[in-house]
Amino acid sequence: MFKASKAFHSLPLDVKLTMSPKHFVKENKNIYSGYFPFLDNDISHKEFYDMQRNIKDISEWEKNGCALYEKNPWLTGELEAKHSWIKETFDKEFEIMRNLSLRLLRYLSVALGKSANYFDDWFTAACTSELRAIHYKPRSESTVKSD
Numbered sequence: 001m002f003k004a005s006k007a008f009h010s011l012p013l014d015v016k017l018t019m020s021p022k023h024f025v026k027e028n029k030n031i032y033s034g035y036f037p038f039l040d041n042d043i044s045h046k047e048f049y050d051m052q053r054n055i056k057d058i059s060e061w062e063k064n065g066c067a068l069y070e071k072n073p074w075l076t077g078e079l080e081a082k083h084s085w086i087k088e089t090f091d092k093e094f095e096i097m098r099n100l101s102l103r104l105l106r107y108l109s110v111a112l113g114k115s116a117n118y119f120d121d122w123f124t125a126a127c128t129s130e131l132r133a134i135h136y137k138p139r140s141e142s143t144v145k146s147d
């Protein structure tokens with residue numbers, strides 16, 4: 001995941017912006033997910049790629065009636081083929097983290113005296129979750145606040 005994230009963030013800015021939400025690039029269709037660039041004077045000093053669950057894995061209600069879901073924006077054409085391994089790594093990591101979260105919720109359920117699958121319905125079908133590949137901008141001495 002580190003290698004894929006590093007490779008993603010090494011892409012040229014104009015390429016990454018093709019995946020930005022429409023409030024950054026008006027021509028883009030995505031609203032919630034995609035590439036978020038560095039912002040001047042932003043205290044977090046970060047850029048990131050934010051992706052949701054794969055659209056094929058969500059319920060029919062989510063596909064047809066919930067405006068919070070959209071296809072994750074990705075590269076197209078030759079760039080898509082060249083960098084498909086990055087997307088595949090992101091997708092795989094997303095599933096690993098999601099499955100780990102569900103497993104931890106089952107342990108939590110038992111610890112609370114509930115059945116192991118108590119939270120399953122809340123987090124399997126109608127649930128959004130995100131994976132964020134973050135790149136933090138190095139801070140200079142002038143940007144570090146002292147006490």
